[in-house]
Amino acid sequence: xxxxxxxxxxxAKSGERETLADILLExxxxxxxxxxxxxxxxNLSAQEPDAIWVTEVWSSAEAxxxxxxLPDTKAAIxxxxxxxxxxxxxxxxxxxxxxx
Amino acid sequence: xxxxxxxxxxxAKSGERETLADILLExxxxxxxxxxxxxxxxNLSAQEPDAIWVTEVWSSAEAxxxxxxLPDTKAAIxxxxxxxxxxxxxxxxxxxxxxx
Numbered sequence: 001x002x003x004x005x006x007x008x009x010x011x012a013k014s015g016e017r018e019t020l021a022d023i024l025l026e027x028x029x030x031x032x033x034x035x036x037x038x039x040x041x042x043n044l045s046a047q048e049p050d051a052i053w054v055t056e057v058w059s060s061a062e063a064x065x066x067x068x069x070l071p072d073t074k075a076a077i078x079x080x081x082x083x084x085x086x087x088x089x090x091x092x093x094x095x096x097x098x099x100x
Numbered sequence: 101x102x103x104x105x106x107x108x109x110x111x112a113k114s115g116e117r118e119t120l121a122d123i124l125l126e127x128x129x130x131x132x133x134x135x136x137x138x139x140x141x142x143n144l145s146a147q148e149p150d151a152i153w154v155t156e157v158w159s160s161a162e163a164x165x166x167x168x169x170l171p172d173t174k175a176a177i178x179x180x181x182x183x184x185x186x187x188x189x190x191x192x193x194x195x196x197x198x199x200x
Contacts, residue, residue, distance in 0.1 A: 005143050007107050007153070007190075021195060028197035039141070039199035041157070043105050043192035053107070053192050055155055057141070057199070090107075092143035092153050095121060097128035099139035099157070099199055 003038070003100075004061040005092040008054045009045075016083040017050055023083070024054060027076040034070070036063035038100060050085070057094050103138070103200075104161040105192040108154045109145075116183040117150055123183070124154060127176040134170070136163035138200060150185070157194050 012020045024042045031037050036059040045051035058064040067073055094100060112120045124142045131137050136159040145151035158164040167173055194200060 005141075005155075007155075025196055032198050037198060039139075039155075039197075041105075041139070041197040041199050042195045044195060046191040046193055053190070054197075055105075055107075055139075055199070090153070091146040093146055095142045095144060096125055097139075097141040097154075098132050098137060099141050099155070 001060045003094045004056075004058045004064045005039075005094040006054075006056045006064075007090040007092070008056060009088045009090075010052045010054065010080075010084055011048070011086045011088075012050045012052065012083055013085050014050060017044070017052060020080060020083045021052055023076060023080045024052065027072070030072040030076070031067075034067065036060070037067065057100065101160045103194040104156075104158045104164045105139075105194040106154075106156045106164075107190040107192070108156060109188045109190075110152045110154065110180075111148070111185045111187070112150045112152065112183055113185050114150060117144070117152060120180060120183045121152055123176060123180045124152065127172070130172040130176070131167075134167065136160070137167065157200065 028040045039057035041055040043053045139157035141155040143153045
């Protein structure tokens with residue numbers, strides 16, 4: 001089965017990027033115990049002052065979809081939502097390399 | 101010092117994506133011994149049939165820049181160049197998370 005990956009761009013409401021990044025970093029800690037999640041890295045955009053990129057790799061698209069129903073995920077989404085202006089995603093199929 | 105990251109999109113010439121992906125996967129193997137490189141994952145775009153995305157995390161922007169002068173990197177670039185139509189990069193600053 002193919003792995004599932006995505007670059008997910010969160011655009012924060014003005015002045016809220018740091019708070020949103022902290023919530024996403026906490027979510028990344030909670031997800032360490034989820035073995036189907038292989039990568040969940042929080043990045044600041046180097047070009048857009050309100051943007052955060054999350055690099056995700058999951059064991060399968062199904063595992064990613066199932067993660068959205070985890071209580072920790074739902075709680076993080078509820079906290080993050082008021083700080084978010086928009087979300088875009090670039091879906092990818094990870095083949096291999098260093099870090100997988 | 102901040103880490104340096106990038107999502108690098110390679111658009112292959114028509115019909116050359118698989119060959120280009122193989123070259124990049126070989127480059128990823130060669131880079132396993134470079135400790136300043138923390139992540140180098142090769143992905144196929146799920147939306148664009150000629151596109152490959154490479155997820156990179158380096159210990160610093162300087163380490164990334166220095167890597168371009170490594171003999172293995174130069175050899176991979178020389179092999180890949182004839183197969184590449186275009187390159188775009190989204191630079192990011194990795195903060196943390198699972199996989200770092």
